[in-house]
Amino acid sequence: GAGVSQSPSNKVTEKGKDVELRCDPISGHTALYWYRQSLGQGLEFLIYFQGNSAPDKSGLPSDRFSAERTGGSVSTLTIQRTQQEDSAVYLCASSLESRETQYFGPGTRLLVL
Amino acid sequence: DAKTTQPNSMESNEEEPVHLPCNHSTISGTDYIHWYRQLPSQGPEYVIHGLTSNVNNRMASLAIAEDRKSSTLILHRATLRDAAVYYCILRGSSGSARQLTFGSGTQLTVLP
Numbered sequence: 429g430a431g432v433s434q435s436p437s438n439k440v441t442e443k444g445k446d447v448e449l450r451c452d453p454i455s456g457h458t459a460l461y462w463y464r465q466s467l468g469q470g471l472e473f474l475i476y477f478q479g480n481s482a483p484d485k486s487g488l489p490s491d492r493f494s495a496e497r498t499g500g501s502v503s504t505l506t507i508q509r510t511q512q513e514d515s516a517v518y519l520c521a522s523s524l525e526s527r528e529t530q531y532f533g534p535g536t537r538l539l540v541l
Numbered sequence: 542d543a544k545t546t547q548p549n550s551m552e553s554n555e556e557e558p559v560h561l562p563c564n565h566s567t568i569s570g571t572d573y574i575h576w577y578r579q580l581p582s583q584g585p586e587y588v589i590h591g592l593t594s595n596v597n598n599r600m601a602s603l604a605i606a607e608d609r610k611s612s613t614l615i616l617h618r619a620t621l622r623d624a625a626v627y628y629c630i631l632r633g634s635s636g637s638a639r640q641l642t643f644g645s646g647t648q649l650t651v652l653p
Contacts, residue, residue, distance in 0.1 A: 432584075461640055471585070473640040484639065519584050526639040527632060532584030 430454065432533035434520050440539045441510055449505040449536045453522030460503050461523075461530060462495055466516040474518075477503065478526050510540045545629045550648040553619045561614040561647055563629030573632045574605060574612050577641070578625040585628065585643075588614065624651045 433452045441447050453460050462474040473487040477497040488494070492510075497503040507514055517537050521530040546564040553559040565574065575590040589596055589603045591612075596603040602615040616623055626646040 459639065463640075463643075470645055471641070471643040473642070476639050478639065487640070521584070521641075529587045529590075530585075530641060532586065535584050 432520055432522055432531050434518075434533040434536050436536060437534065438537045438539075440541065442541055443512060444509055446506065446508045447510055447538065449507075449518050449538070451503045451505070451520030451522075451533060453501065453503070453520070454531055455501075457522035457524050457531075458500065459523045459526045459528070459530075460497055461521045462503070462505050463519045463521065464516040465519060465535070471519065474505070476526075507538075510538075512540050514538060515540045545631060545644055547627070547629055547644065547647045549645065550650065552650045552652060553616075554652050555621060556618050559616040559619045559623070559649065559651075561616075561627050561629075561649065562611065563613070564611045565629070565631055566610045568609050568631055569633065571633055574603065574609075575630045575632055575641070576601070576603065576614050577628045577630065577643075579628070579646070580622075580625045588627070590632075619649075619651045621651050621653060624649055 432454055435450045439447055458479045460477040463471045465471050475488055475495045476484040492508045495505045517535040519532055519535045521532040523530045573590050573592050576588040577585040578588050579585040589598050589601050591603045591605055604613045626648050628643050628646040630641050
């Protein structure tokens with residue numbers, strides 16, 4: 429079946445611009461996660477959604493970062509006023525329930541010039 | 542989640558078995574041991590997980606020490622496609638954290 433998909437696969441933007449990254453989780457998965465991976469670094473947790481519960485935003489690095497999940501399915505990660513240090517691969521994962529196996533998408537490679 | 546320690550890198554020859562170690566001396570009784578791997582330019586993928594008993598699946602085997610303070614991921618016949626960063630992660634069955642906490646992992650190089 430279809431896995432987790434993310435779009436765009438690559439995004440180049442100028443410093444100060446806003447960007448939106450999209451994640452389509454596996455159908456029926458109630459939990460959705462955003463991570464980011466900077467060049468040569470490990471994966472860093474950003475935010476977690478579970479069903480209709482309030483999201484866990486504890487990993488968001490600043491108030492320029494926000495995310496929403498509409499209808500319990502598609503999620504959008506928004507970065508406002510992008511900075512060069514935001515350049516990274518942004519990965520989305522979903523799982524059937526929380527604490528279940530996470531399935532990752534291919535990521536969006538963001539480059540802020 | 543408790544911390545894990547893995548070697549930074551390992552090499553293996555193609556078609557030979559690979560044993561990837563992980564130390565987790567502070568593991569709690571309810572922590573599951575998970576392994577994910579990340580192939581170049583891809584997102585991580587689940588490999589295997591276990592609690593106390595050794596586990597086998599189509600991708601690998603997981604050998605868990607009797608005291609659970611260490612575990613070993615076993616690839617029975619390494620292929621070039623197995624070259625990846627392998628992450629050993631502990632996941633509690635309770636508590637507030639739902640996300641995976643990735644360490645630096647082990648970079649596996651498979652030599653032809």
